[in-house]
Amino acid sequence: MPDSSTDSSTWLIEGELLESTGSCHSRLRICSDSGTILERGDLDGTPDVVWPEGVIVCPGFIDIHVHCRDDPGGSQRHKEDYRSASEAAIHGGVVLLGDMPNNPDPPIDADSYRRKRQLADEKSLVDVVLYGLLASGGRPYRNDIPWKCYFGPSVGDIDSWGDSAVAEVLSPFSGRVVMFHAEDPAILATNTDRPTHEQRRPPEAEVVAIQTILTICKQLDIHPHIAHLSTADGLSVIEEARRCGQHVTTEVAPHHLCFDIENRHQFECGQWLQMNPPLRSATDRLALMQGLISGAIDCIATDHAPHSIAENDEGISGVPLLDTFGGFLCHLAREGVPWPVLIDRASTTPARLFGAFHDGVLGDLQPGTLASITVIDLREEWLVERNQIRSRAGWSPFEGVRFPGRVAETVIRGKRRDPATSNRIVTAQGTS
Numbered sequence: 001m002p003d004s005s006t007d008s009s010t011w012l013i014e015g016e017l018l019e020s021t022g023s024c025h026s027r028l029r030i031c032s033d034s035g036t037i038l039e040r041g042d043l044d045g046t047p048d049v050v051w052p053e054g055v056i057v058c059p060g061f062i063d064i065h066v067h068c069r070d071d072p073g074g075s076q077r078h079k080e081d082y083r084s085a086s087e088a089a090i091h092g093g094v095v096l097l098g099d100m101p102n103n104p105d106p107p108i109d110a111d112s113y114r115r116k117r118q119l120a121d122e123k124s125l126v127d128v129v130l131y132g133l134l135a136s137g138g139r140p141y142r143n144d145i146p147w148k149c150y151f152g153p154s155v156g157d158i159d160s161w162g163d164s165a166v167a168e169v170l171s172p173f174s175g176r177v178v179m180f181h182a183e184d185p186a187i188l189a190t191n192t193d194r195p196t197h198e199q200r201r202p203p204e205a206e207v208v209a210i211q212t213i214l215t216i217c218k219q220l221d222i223h224p225h226i227a228h229l230s231t232a233d234g235l236s237v238i239e240e241a242r243r244c245g246q247h248v249t250t251e252v253a254p255h256h257l258c259f260d261i262e263n264r265h266q267f268e269c270g271q272w273l274q275m276n277p278p279l280r281s282a283t284d285r286l287a288l289m290q291g292l293i294s295g296a297i298d299c300i301a302t303d304h305a306p307h308s309i310a311e312n313d314e315g316i317s318g319v320p321l322l323d324t325f326g327g328f329l330c331h332l333a334r335e336g337v338p339w340p341v342l343i344d345r346a347s348t349t350p351a352r353l354f355g356a357f358h359d360g361v362l363g364d365l366q367p368g369t370l371a372s373i374t375v376i377d378l379r380e381e382w383l384v385e386r387n388q389i390r391s392r393a394g395w396s397p398f399e400g401v402r403f404p405g406r407v408a409e410t411v412i413r414g415k416r417r418d419p420a421t422s423n424r425i426v427t428a429q430g431t432s
């Protein structure tokens with residue numbers, strides 16, 4: 001094996017490595033040309049970076065549910081594009097994101113997919129997996145992407161299916177991974193006159209939708225992934241399906257773990273916390289927290305939706321959360337979730353879910369893995385302020401919150417980035 005320490009494209013990092021299996025003090029040799037971790041252990045050479053005690057070096061975070069809303073056609077340019085979304089991702093320590101398809105030009109066939117892929121490749125500073133959208137008459141036009149199905153309606157001019165049409169739309173997708181927006185449109189339709197957003201989208205809409213989705217996916221041999229789970233009863237339905245042998249995964253968003261209809265007004269931006277599915281009760285929130293710890297909930301995903309405050313005032317649902325991904329994990333650690341569990345839910349398990357859709361291995365810090373790494377500094381608090389937010393949405397639901405730590409550096413395929421600016425950081429050797 002050649003002596004990589006003399007190769008100018010390699011650099012050496014030393015610090016507390018923290019993975020889903022535990023932590024240890026060690027060194028990593030990284031190649032910025034191949035973008036991979038070459039070696040790990042008690043390695044020779046002078047480190048280019050030594051992270052002190054109180055800083056943890058983690059496998060890069062993966063956010064499988066993001067709305068980048070890149071729209072070169074124009075109507076949504078003010079919201080976000082792949083560049084601004086990726087800058088927010090770097091700020092949050094996210095190295096790979098899954099982009100949702102509810103855009104004006106959704107990826108419904110090979111041509112529309114190619115257009116969107118080109119935009120992501122041109123503009124994004126982080127890796128991007130694109131979801132294909134399930135559309136009427138749609139076919140699985142690629143084997144290497146996950147799919148998104150809007151069982152119930154949400155944001156954007158897209159079709160949602162309900163139980164009358166979803167089986168027909170899903171039937172060509174046997175054997176695939178399909179993420180579901182799980183709210184039952186018939187139940188939503190019977191609640192449109194109710195006074196609050198939360199009442200118009202009640203918990204039973206999610207529970208009934210999950211029951212229907214799991215039944216149909218079992219018949220069609222589809223791997224269902226339930227997006228942004230928000231209710232304790234929905235989680236019970238998923239756990240019961242698993243006990244009966246069904247393979248189903250799910251995720252929880254930061255807003256459903258932190259905010260509820262009782263505590264929302266204790267937060268500076270509480271009035272703008274509108275999303276689909278909406279905030280639930282404190283009981284639901286605590287059940288989701290327990291599900292995250294136990295592993296009943298597979299991963300954390302933001303559902304980052306870059307609407308401005310003015311748009312939220314007008315009633316659009318969704319909140320921007322990419323910038324605060326890493327800071328929020330620090331909050332969860334303070335709330336009692338062990339760090340190895342957080343790394344599993346934010347990196348290792350999402351890496352497994354996205355394994356077939358992405359070039360390169362992620363989720364741990366072993367040789368051969370992509371050198372996409374998130375460094376967290378736990379030595380001081382981060383007071384979240386509006387002027388720090390990199391998303392074009394320009395605000396954060398966590399403004400005024402003090403997270404007990406912050407992202408100190410995000411490494412993307414062997415190249416170091418400053419979270420505050422997204423600029424490249426040059427190592428002592430000048431080649432990272």
Ligand SMILES: [Zn+2]
Pocket residue numbers: 065067100303
């Ligand atoms: Zn979403």
